[in-house]
Amino acid sequence: MRPKKRLSAKEYINGILTGNRVILSRAITVIESNLDSDKKLAREIIHALLPKTGNSIRIGITGVPGVGKSTFIEVFGKHLISKGHKVAILSIDPSSQRSKGSILGDKTRMETLANSEEAYIRPSASGDTLGGVANKTGESMLLCEASGYDVILIETVGVGQSETAVHGLTDFFLLLMLSGAGDELQGIKKGIMEMADMIVINKADGDNIRKSEQAKIQYQNALHIFPESESGWTPVVSTASSTENKGISFIWEKISAYKKLTLKNGYFKKNRNQQKIQWMYNNINEELKRLFYNSEPLKKHLLILEKEIVEGKESPVKGAEIILEEFKRTMFGSKEYK
Ligand code: GDP
Numbered sequence: 001m002r003p004k005k006r007l008s009a010k011e012y013i014n015g016i017l018t019g020n021r022v023i024l025s026r027a028i029t030v031i032e033s034n035l036d037s038d039k040k041l042a043r044e045i046i047h048a049l050l051p052k053t054g055n056s057i058r059i060g061i062t063g064v065p066g067v068g069k070s071t072f073i074e075v076f077g078k079h080l081i082s083k084g085h086k087v088a089i090l091s092i093d094p095s096s097q098r099s100k101g102s103i104l105g106d107k108t109r110m111e112t113l114a115n116s117e118e119a120y121i122r123p124s125a126s127g128d129t130l131g132g133v134a135n136k137t138g139e140s141m142l143l144c145e146a147s148g149y150d151v152i153l154i155e156t157v158g159v160g161q162s163e164t165a166v167h168g169l170t171d172f173f174l175l176l177m178l179s180g181a182g183d184e185l186q187g188i189k190k191g192i193m194e195m196a197d198m199i200v201i202n203k204a205d206g207d208n209i210r211k212s213e214q215a216k217i218q219y220q221n222a223l224h225i226f227p228e229s230e231s232g233w234t235p236v237v238s239t240a241s242s243t244e245n246k247g248i249s250f251i252w253e254k255i256s257a258y259k260k261l262t263l264k265n266g267y268f269k270k271n272r273n274q275q276k277i278q279w280m281y282n283n284i285n286e287e288l289k290r291l292f293y294n295s296e297p298l299k300k301h302l303l304i305l306e307k308e309i310v311e312g313k314e315s316p317v318k319g320a321e322i323i324l325e326e327f328k329r330t331m332f333g334s335k336e337y338k
Contacts, residue, residue: 006030009044016049016147021120024147028140032125046139049146054272056145057259058152060166062192063176065157068202070109071242072176073153077110079248080151081118088144089113090137091155092162093124120149132286134165138279141169167195168275168282171268172255176202179215193219194226197235198254204239204247212239231267233258292327301326 007015007026015023031042063069077087089110113119125136141152154170156162167173175196193199199219204212219237229235236254240247262268292298302323308314314322 006041009041009048012041012045013048016045016143017052019148021147024120024143025122027143028122031139031143032127032136042139046142049143052146053142054145056150056152057172057255058141058154058170059255060163060170060173061153061155061176062157062163062166062174063202067176067178068242069155069157069176072200072202072240073155074110074113075242075245075248076251077113077119077153078116079252081116083252085151086118086120086149087113087151087153088120088122088141088147088149089153089155090122090140090144091124092130092134092137092166093157120144120147129286129289130161130165131282134162134169135279135282135286137165138169163192163195168278171262171271172197172258174251174255175199177215177219178203179208179211193222196223197229197231197233197258198251199223199235199237200247200251201237201239203241203243205241205244209239215239231258231262231271232265233261233267291331295327295330297330298323298327 007023012023012027012030016027027042027045030038030045033039033042061069061073073089077089080087110121114121122140125133125140127133127136137154141154144152152170154166156166173195175192175198177199179201201212201215201219216237216239223235223237226235238247238250238254240251242248259268262271305314305319305323309316309319
């Protein structure tokens with residue numbers, strides 16, 4: 001819910017720096033807002049906090065609904081807290097783009113973690129485009145870092161492009177899988193497996209233990225066909241059970257080893273630098289789309305073109321050309337433009 005009174009930029013900044021979770025939440029609400037005045041305020045807050053960001057490990061977690069992500073995050077998060085870390089959990093949920101409600105937005109998820117002082121859980125931002133949602137999640141992540149969270153978990157459901165968005169925001173990509181189901185059944189594309197730094201066969205308990213060990217070998221073999229990653233890291237496959245708390249500390253050991261290796265070989269920094277540049281382009285793309293599709297005269301003209309295309313008076317390609325020419329004229333005036 002939107003707070004009644006907005007704070008000053010300074011109040012947000014100080015609140016975040018002193019680890020005030022209520023103010024952190026309110027600042028993230030400002031970031032998620034589409035009001036121009038809020039956008040300006042958000043930029044001011046982020047700019048001031050930028051030197052305090054980056055001091056974390058950013059972990060992307062994905063897997064199909066039901067694979068056990070929230071149960072895993074709950075147990076994994078508690079493990080991290082027991083080791084002295086502060087954990088922020090953010091999510092990118094493609095379903096929240098449609099106002100139908102969200103797969104990840106269930107309030108009862110991660111209940112014990114949510115009650116911990118050392119954890120901060122923020123459900124997914126909503127937005128018109130996945131790019132917009134991802135940008136907002138990225139900015140929220142920076143605020144969490146400035147507020148002292150040194151492990152950031154960004155979760156998404158394995159249903160499409162959102163994994164790529166999460167991959168673009170994180171240092172380490174963890175894929176949760178189940179045994180006994182083919183990749184196709186789990187909706188996980190080859191490209192997503194290729195992004196994984198670690199694959200965890202989850203629910204490796206009870207009758208599932210043997211099948212999980214078999215699946216582990218299968219995935220290990222499957223990973224061999226991918227080219228070596230630029231990070232110098234060889235992806236790991238392991239098994240875990242969140243309900244029996246097995247294999248959880250091993251995952252953290254591997255993530256720590258990854259960080260150590262990539263800090264040493266320079267990839268950690270290089271990857272973050274590339275992500276920052278990509279992030280700028282994502283913002284440019286989003287803003288261009290916003291300018292284009294929010295323009296009233298263009299909206300009207302587009303409706304006319306739609307009709308003409310349906311009636312066969314104009315081709316789709318020509319229609320696009322006409323409207324983009326008009327956009328360029330409004331953007332750059334009548335002078336020559338390229
Ligand atoms: P999500 O949709 O990926 O977030 O999955 P959930 O964490 O909500 O888990 C889906 C179901 O799997 C729930 O009924 C959990 O109790 C169950 N589950 C989660 N982790 C495990 C596990 O390690 N072992 C077993 N046996 N069940 C699990």
